[in-house]
Amino acid sequence: MLNGQIIKGIGGFYYVDTQVGLYECRARGIFRKQKVTPLVGDRVAISVVDEENKKGVIEEINKRDTELVRPPIANVNKALIVFAIKNPKPNLSLLDRFIVLAEKEGLEIVIILTKADLDDENILDEVKSTYELSGYKVIPVSNKTKLNIDKVKDELAGNVVVFAGPSGVGKSSLLNEIDKNFKLQTGEVSDKIKRGKHTTRHAELLKLECGGMVADTPGFSSLTLDDISETELKEFFIEFDEFDDCRFGSRCIHEKEPSCAVKEAVERGKISKKRYDSYIQLLNEIRQGKRRY
Incomplete structure (x- = not known):
């Protein structure tokens, strides 16, 4: 064999x-x-x-060392989560879902923000500061100006990477820019609904000139958290780890408990309030059984 x-x-x-x-x-x-x-x-x-x-x-x-459900990929060790600054605007709740699922699999996470040259509303700084405070590397890129293309190559080299994100953010276009041997189909963003047309129809591992392999995957506008319980969710918000001295210890889910160190950290600006609000939203959805976005 x-x-x-x-x-x-x-x-x-x-x-x-x-x-x-x-x-x-x-x-x-x-x-x-x-x-x-x-x-x-x-x-x-x-x-x-x-x-x-x-x-x-x-x-x-x-x-399998790792397994993602959506996108359905096995044995990757790093997730490059790709969102656009504009067309479509970044949906941070959806971004947090991607992050939670990647954290669940123990993947190293890097956030890529495409179309940085279109940032006429100063969205980039806001998103970058939020997720850098949370402990993630954030790389703004632009195919048009070639901004940080080399930095993305450095993240890919020597790794098996899942390239994931919603439709229309330019995942395939970025991969074409990273490796000129690629001729991946790309699509325009619908003017009417500001969502990308699905151009990647199946998951595929692509060998890179810079070393390693990358999975170009279909874009998604929905993600499920079926396998995550309300007591488990906090483990996938890594910025909470530093503040684990809550009154109720490991039983604290950082919601309504008194003397919660995580909530106090939010009030002091040590944890992003947007990320905390996203955590509470996901917590409620899991609790109520509303697991689709």
Whole structure:
């Protein structure tokens, strides 16, 4: 058998990159019985059924280091979460959902803000200060002026990275700028609804000239937090970690409890009030069972 990694999956076919070439594979029926779906990024073992035409069958799927549900990618170690400064304006509640899901998987997170050259409402400084205060690296970029393209390359080099964010923010355009070998389809933002047209139809791992691999994924306007409980959510707001000396200790969910160190930190400006309000919104949605955005 050959060992490789799934770099693309379309219509039940999985394209496995091995040391001796790319094979188009089907998955064994046993996976369906076990309710296991191969994911892009999976490290697999395949048997070759047609060497001339590079056809094979996925026989084994190795244990995953990480697994994201939306986008459905396995074994990535870093998330570049991409939002635009304008067209569409950044939806910070949606950004926080991406962050929570990436934190749940233990991924390193970098926030990329595209279309920085269109920042005529000073949105960039506001968003940047909010998330830098929370402990995240924030990189504004512009394809037009080439602002910080090299910095994004540095974040990609040597990593398996998920490139995620809502539609219309310019993920594919940025990847085309980062690696000139890419010819990813891009789309305009609808003038009527200010949302991007879905140009990436499937998840795919792309090899980079600068080293490493990146997953170009479909854009999403909704994310679910189905697997996160109201007592667990606070763990994924990393800025809360510094203020863990609440009166109720680990039982405190930083909402209505007295002598809450997190709430006091918000009042002192040590924690962003916007991030805290977002936390409370997500907490209420989880509690009430409203898990779709």
